[in-house]
Amino acid sequence: MQERRTKWSTNFSEWFRDVIFQAGVYDYRYPVKGAGVWPPLGMRLRNNVINLMKRLLDETGHEEVLFPTLIPEELIGKEAEHIAKFEEEIFWVTRGGKESLSHRLALRPTSETAIMEMFKLWIHSHTDLPIKIYQVVSVFRCETKATAPMIRLREISMFKEAHTAHRNREEAEEQVKEAINIYKEFFERLAIPFIISIRPEWDKFAGAVYTIAFDTLMPDGKTLQIGTVHYLGTNFSKAFDVTYLTPQGTHEYVHTTSYGISERVIAALIAVHGDDHGLVLPPFIAPIQIVIVPIMYGEDVEVLNYSKEVFEELRKKGYRVVLDDRRDITPGEKYYYWELRGVPLRIEIGPRDLKQKEVTLVRRDTFKRVSVSKESYLKVLEETLNKIHCTVRERAYAWFNIKFHKARNLKEVWEILEERKGVVEVPWCGNDECGLKLEEEVKGNVLGYDINEDKSAVKGEKCIICGKDAEHWIRVARRY
Amino acid sequence: MQERRTKWSTNFSEWFRDVIFQAGVYDYRYPVKGAGVWPPLGMRLRNNVINLMKRLLDETGHEEVLFPTLIPEELIGKEAEHIAKFEEEIFWVTRGGKESLSHRLALRPTSETAIMEMFKLWIHSHTDLPIKIYQVVSVFRCETKATAPMIRLREISMFKEAHTAHRNREEAEEQVKEAINIYKEFFERLAIPFIISIRPEWDKFAGAVYTIAFDTLMPDGKTLQIGTVHYLGTNFSKAFDVTYLTPQGTHEYVHTTSYGISERVIAALIAVHGDDHGLVLPPFIAPIQIVIVPIMYGEDVEVLNYSKEVFEELRKKGYRVVLDDRRDITPGEKYYYWELRGVPLRIEIGPRDLKQKEVTLVRRDTFKRVSVSKESYLKVLEETLNKIHCTVRERAYAWFNIKFHKARNLKEVWEILEERKGVVEVPWCGNDECGLKLEEEVKGNVLGYDINEDKSAVKGEKCIICGKDAEHWIRVARRY
Structure with a gap:
């Protein structure tokens, strides 16, 4: 009965693999790379997490829907930036039975394009707006990197994606704020600490105007992206010609947003609360309390x-x-x-x-x-x-909060990422080139800057790369 | 506002298409043949139906799980009869990004093979048995026939499939009975009338020892298969080498079963209760009561x-x-x-x-x-x-019950199928050849015979095809 287990505190990634398997949360032995099985106990945990998210979405006027898994090549190619990024990752269905398909079909990597095609049919007038829908589905990405159970998958089987359409930028950006608040509440309830960053240009969602992301910190000091919120502007509505009739009788493009979470939330839940003995689940979400x-x-x-x-x-x-x-x-x-x-x-x-x-x-x-x-x-x-919930939460936050550092030279950044682990904030001029060079120099990733950044805190600081006046304290970390 | 609608009573199939679309239950305009979108109201109805089924399964000791969508070709080919039937219908993923995959992957048409592969890892001893699991997922079949919304799909998006493993035939067949009782209760609660038939050899599930099916009757007199229960014997366990250690220390193959329902249940719910004004939903299941x-x-x-x-x-x-x-x-x-x-x-x-x-x-x-x-x-x-539920139920059953006929010659069978519609029972010798000939002669389908058939009722009857002594009153109908 007593199996030897790796330790949470000293060898996190092995601990994670061992514990999710031994605890019956996730079985990664299924013979397709990057796809796993949710056994009964894991499924119950997963259902509790999904139901919490659904409740938060339902309470804020979102409606659940279900779209097909398959997207015709023609649709998925309509938004240029979107397909440019995703074409490297799309799984293609090319055969049905013994025949070749005349048009190949993509396994959805995300559903913006499928949904825009229907928004075009559903939206006619300003009275049809806003539309706020979501679904929980499998999405597929042909990861070329090493896959990791629940964290880097080829079949992401718990993708909660919300999609909204609005009359103008202002209303769409209000929706972005609502989405952020929903996710904040969601992670609070799960007692998962997070930071919220505006992703740099080179790391935003393919087709977005901007992307806001939630990151947490794993026990090995690497960050894990656990939620994203995208303002898509009119990029998709123009590609799909989705307009509405205004009260004045003109036609305008809708502004859209999308926001998603996945089973990475459960990976985070397990990682941040676990210990050398195994899982430690907050009572509120535990399948067995x-x-x-x-x-x-x-x-x-x-x-x-x-x-x-x-x-x-x-x-x-x-x-x-x-x-x-x-x-x-x-x-x-x-x-x-x-x-x-x-x-x-x-x-x-x-x-x-x-x-x-x-x-x-x-x-x-x-x-x-x-x-x-x-x-x-x-x-x-x-x-x-109740006390367990509080203790678990405080413990996670206490650990999280000491993992943030500030640095003004590359050597220090390197040292922190290598030795002390965690997230480093450095002054940055705002130039993509400097950001990309920074990533290269420290073998890290730029997470972006705080959505509630205090502008005065960056005054007088100089970019860590080019030495010009800094615009932001930008976050750098090693990440999953 | 007033849209002209086709009538339930006189042109059912157009009525069905119109009403599911106009009522916001299902949108079939998605540009992939045999795939549709569940908009908010339809999704709520669907969730109510799924939750009823989940409750019945949970109460009887089934556990929810989730398996991947993709099945390696090698796995899906292991059980000879299974692949022989399904190879005509499988969608194949052959490319990831810009590369060809070294091993092509099937979009699951059903999950027996994926599940047996994990049963092999999960089952060691008799104490691991029985296993009773289920999932609600999308399955994919490249239908070459004309597709129909919710009824004949290429992506079946509400496939509830249960899979069980047992120590011996007796226990597996007890499970078949439990499954039948669960489905009976399920359809009773939805007030959908049904008959239960043992399917003929040539129409059983690919890989099954026998298949028991639930059929209801649509307003046009055609039957719709709304649930199936399969005893799989050791066909799959032998193909996947799934054995268990008995208390006596020997190894035996497990006996498995599987049973499924799909969104056809919702099609039936809408069809049997509807009227010329649109949907009529039983209060118990209605998203808005x-x-x-x-x-x-x-x-x-x-x-x-x-x-x-x-x-x-x-x-x-x-x-x-x-x-x-x-x-x-x-x-x-x-x-x-x-x-x-x-x-x-x-x-x-x-x-x-x-x-x-x-x-x-x-x-x-x-x-x-x-x-x-x-x-x-x-x-x-x-x-x-409560009265509405009873009235709706009685009305559906009253209509259903007058649609059953007995006949002893082909002309009469033909006449009933063409004119009066419904199900005809005819005496049959039990020979596949006669059954297949019967189907051809009357352009109908043999549904099988009643699972509770009264043997004495067939005494003295002669096979409608060959004239030899009849073994069963076998059911014939036109079907979806």
Whole structure:
């Protein structure tokens, strides 16, 4: 039963591979590069995460839809910048049965083009706007780099993509703000720390006017992009000729936005909260919140009945609870089993608990144990779950916050990225050339600058590359 | 606003195309043959149907999972009968970016082969069995026949497929029975009438030992297959070498089953309950159960406030309710609008209702109207929704039940299929040759025989083709 595991603290990437597999969250042994299987426990976690996102979108007037997986080559090629970027990555369906298709079909890498084609049919008048839709689907990208489970995939199977259309730039940019607020709330609820950056020109979404991205930091100090919001302007509406009739009787192009998240959110959730023992899941999102382990000696019917009573009570209260009454393994093995799976709270019930009319609560995050009387345990249990959420959150943020540095010369940047890890902010003139040179010099990636940048903080600073007046403190990191 | 519509009663197939599009359930204008878009209202209906199915599966110990869309050619070719049938229909991905793939990948037409490959990794011992999993995914079949929205697709986007593995035939066949009971309950809840048949040898699922199918009857008298359950025996486990260790220490092949439904269920739901005015949705599954239409003359704030009060009350009670307070269209246009969309109950609130402290309820199924006092309307409303469900159900079953016929000669069969429509039962010797000849002679399809066939009923009957002793009353119909 006891499997040796790599450590979260010293070898994160192996830990991640091991733990998602051993905990039954994700099985990467499926024989297609960059595609994996979600087994039952992982699927339940995934459903909880998706449902949280859906709730936030539904509450803000988004409507769920579903578009086809296949996009005709002609459609996907309509927006020039879009196809220029994606053509390297598109999987093409060229045959049906034993025949060649007369027109080849793309497996969607993202759905802007499919959706614009229908927006053209759906949008006639200003009264049809705004449109705010989303779907959760598989998208496909033929990654040439090494793939990594849940993080760099060829089939991204949990792509939540929202697409909106508006009357003008102002309304579309209001939508960008709403999207940012939705994502903020979403990551807050998952207790995942993040920074929000305006991506540099050379790293924006293909076809966007600008891209705003959410990054978190993995335990190895590399950043992970976990959400993006794009203002697409009229780039797609012009390519697809999507206009609306204004109240004045003229026709105008709609302004569109899109924003997405993927299973990387779950990778982040696992990575930022985990420890050497396995997953640590925030109670709010955990598929199993509580596990009850009866400590039985032989045929201890009374302990088992007492455990069942607690189980039924918690189930009726709406907790996601499991009673582990397996006979073929020891309580110690059960602890190990459920700790690996990140169940936030364990209830141990032994003969002493029975005798004293108590239960023993053990926290997954701190391993602290406390015995409470059966009479009052419900209140303590609820408080403990809330405390676990807070502790898990604070721990993640504390770790995150010390990983930000400022630097004014390349040597220092290099040293931080190599040794101390994390994100470095450096002064930058705003020139793409300097940004690209910076990436090359430090073997890092420019994440962009803070969306709420304090302009005065950059006053007097000089670009780390060319020495001219700096425009931004720009973020640099190694990234996934 | 008033669009002319084809009639359910006289031209079903055009009615179906028109009504799903105009009601916002399905948009078939997407430019890929056999692929369509689910707009918001259709998506909500679809989610309600899927959630009902998920609930029934979860309650019976099934676990949701998610497998990749892509299946390597090598895997999908492992079971000989399976690939022999599906190779005509598989879409192949042959290129990634600008490169040819070294191994081409199939878009899954169904997932037995992908799942068996993982079962091989997941199943070791008898204690790992049974496994009961399901997923809701897109599957792809390169239909060469004419496609039809929701009914004959190249991308089936609501494929619920369950897959199970068991220790022996007996346990696997128990699972087949459980699957049949789940589907029965599912169709009962949707008030869709059905028959259950054991499909003939030549029409079973590719790789199955036998196939049991659910068929309903469309308004044009053609049957629609809406669910199938397959006992796969050890055909797949042998092809994929999936064995388990018995308590006795030997290795045995697992016995597997699979069972599926698709968006055809929604097509059936719409078809069997609809009328010349549009959709008629059973209240239990309708995305919108109640629409409130205030009848206002000018700035009638009081009627509007009264309507809002009713709206809030119903919303809080958990009803899926809409208040249609649009100013630019008349109440009559609203009636038309919501009748088309099949909302089971309309509440009209005019000045007289306000004055008399009443509301007027109008049923979608019978168009009967009744005024009830505001004080007691909640009880009447709940009763009315239940009555609508019963009426809709009875109406569908009554129509269905008169469409079954028995015949003993081909001329009669032909006449029924051509004129009276529906399903004909004929005596059959059990020989494939006679079955295939029967299909040819009457330009129909053999659906199979009743799973609960009364053997004595066929005694003394002679095969309609060869005249030998009959084994079964076999069902023949024209089908989708």
